[in-house]
Amino acid sequence: MILRSFVLVSALVSAAPAAVHQGNGIKIGEVAADSAVIWTRLTAAPEANWTGTAFVPPSSPGGAGPSAAEIEAATIQARDSGPAPAAPPGAKAAKKKGGGLSNAELRAFVLRADPDTQLPRGRTLAQMHGALPGAAGSVRVTLRPADGGAPIETAWTPVDPARDHTRQFTLRPLRAGVTYRVRVESRDPAGAAGAVVEGSFHTAAAPAVAAPVKFAVITCGDYPRRDDPANGHRLYESMRRAGLDFAVHTGDVEYYDKPDPWSTSAALARFKWNRIYALPFPREFHRTTPVYFTNDDHDILTNDCWPGQTHGRLTWAEGLAIWDEQVPVSPLPYRSFRHGRDVQFWVVEGRRWRSPNDAPDGPAKTILGAEQKAWLLRTLAASDATFKILVSPTPIVGPDRGSKNDNHANAGFRHEGDELRHALSAHKNLVVVNGDRHWQYFSIDPATGLREFGCGPMSDVHAGGYKPQPGDEAIQKFFRLQGGFLTVATKPAGATATLEVRHHAVDGAVTHTVTLKPDGTLEPNRPR
Template identity: 50%
Template sequence: MQQTAWLSVDAERDFTRQFLLNDLSSNTQYEVLVEGRNSGAAVSLEGRFRTAPDAGDAEEINFVVVTCGDYPRRDDAENGHVIYDTMLKKAKPHFFVHTGDIEYYDKPDPYALSPALARYKMNRLFAMPYIRSFHNEVSSYFMKDDHDTVRNDCDPGDVYGTLTWDKGISIFEEQFPRTAPYKTVRWGKDLQIWIVEGRDFRDVKPAQGHPTIWGARQKEWFFKTFTESDATFRVLISPTPVVGPDRENKNDNHANREFAYEGNEIREFLGKQKNSFVICGDRHWQYHSVDPKTGAMEFSCGPSSDRHASGYSEKFLNEYHRYLKIRGGYLSVNVSRSSGQPQISFRHHAPNGNVRNLYQQQ
């Protein structure tokens, strides 16, 4: 058993306190008791999380990926986004990844034109019963994108009302613990994931070279660690599309013209890697696509509710698409050896858990 000392919360950081847990055993379900107190009252909360298996252990792993929350577009007024109840009860994931746009500071009810309103929107969303119950039970990784940093398609230095770029990043890091902006995590012998940062290192007008989303250091780290991995299946999880396709008028991700040079670098690299995949968030529709030039494969999980789905049309179905649906829900991934050989399965789900699309590969 591990136990921490009593520590003060930080009034300047939304009364939060983060604890780093060390020396945990692999492939273990842990129980957590969180206690809080002030001079007149005490509260407690119980939760659970699971640690990853060692790199040599061939364990079956289930995980889920979501994007694009937003409190006004929840599909259950009293309980919040239905996907969280569905994922907890039906998917039973070992871990969860949120690819960003957790909230929308630049959307109404209210517009988060100040740090106080940004925190209000996050607190309101995470007060919903479904999302609270889910995160009490599941190990989670949180990424950010534009709407939960400052505003739509934001770049370093952008400001929204009195919410500055630096403050937006600071608020994200107080609300969602993370040890580094980007990381790779091994989940047993057959699965390794890469979680990348898509906002902090952007340079749209570099003094030399081409516009970049990842920045030179993160890109070098990704190519190196991805190549060195001996995991059976390797999955890049990106807040924004790498393969696409996307709308012609967009200019914010690797599938768009502005970042085409870096996008081509990444797609060409991935196309040469065996059993490599991309999962992306950001887009308000679900898709499974394959780049016709490189063979790089991508799965877009779709927004967190059907009422959030928008911005594209099934009339745009083209040579990239293996599946396209203008709907919300979530993506689940299973890695197992149930057939005797390592196999990975990607499933696009409706909010109620119904499977809309299945792709499997050995």
């Protein structure tokens, strides 16, 4: 609690009572040499309802379906991938006597149940633990160059109640390689002053400038599996101390298909965003570190999803719309950013244009879709950056579990996977960094030489799901079944540079390092 109070003081500059609040802080994103996007949300309170009522497992009217004890026992098992807390006595007895409710049976029941039965009788969503309702009002953003010069100021603009009381601004023109101070003001509909949040960011260097760049790559972090209950994921503090220029989130920001609550409605999906970004660690991190986001499956709808599916009452269209309202976005979800002479990275999206996972594999089956894939290959070929980094939500090299059929490392998408591995490996100065998998790894595709780094989940309790198999050593050169993050850093040296990719533990300790030269030569790995 002491740390939570400290973070709030550092982020909010107004100590006077505010008419409206920015309880989710700000997010700075899509930073280029000449532009940036600033996101905020107006809230009715400065903090989430941390003393609110806990959610309960869903139920059926009239007691139809599984018993409460069976549902509770199965919910405990579904809650996280780490050690589960002990089930209550009634749940243990039911599981032992009746064989228990399988994960598939539980999820089928959840999808049929009324989402609101997860609220205890007589309670509203605003009264639940972690709730942070939105509020009407307007916001204004001011950017001031730290080295002097004229500020850039937006007009006062209302937040959008249909978009969870959020608003985001694209600000341009900015100057390359300059630190900007950010000030986000708020006011209520009557004009009374609200909370002010201040932050900062550094624009990308111009393409001709040999500037060092350092960024982090993260994935998979939901509220129940945070490792500091009061403040959030400790990894944010480790990254904040790492001297980053920016970070990339590869998706699974939240898990709609996990309990507490199961987000089978748009209201419950938004609830999870509001709750996790009310925590102090992510709020403080986002205030001064730009983050580029791409979605995966759990933060759009459900595990391994594809277009047209639903998750209870949550539709595919709602899932996409909620994503676009909750993070800084560009007109297209696939895009590329240049940071100086030595770094260009590409962010791809793997859900909106994909074929159904269960469709037969072949030339027509795709994850990226024809337009995105053509854009990727065309812009990679056109780039003269010293190093090229492809940010993928899911693996391209792997290896992965044999039961999976959702990514380019799986048999179900082998045709496009082979196509991509051969095309990408033609760029000897390219590496893939990816999320999705709940372990850290470094792999080299034996057929093409393509290199891939999996960043791992955001906490150790979130790690799991894979055990190295015989033959993996031909592909996988580093494996660690723990949480953490990647850093990718360039070190200019005259007319050339090197690229250093490091795996870090949650506390920031370096566990593995690979250094790449522009000609594709790898320096020896240095396990820690």
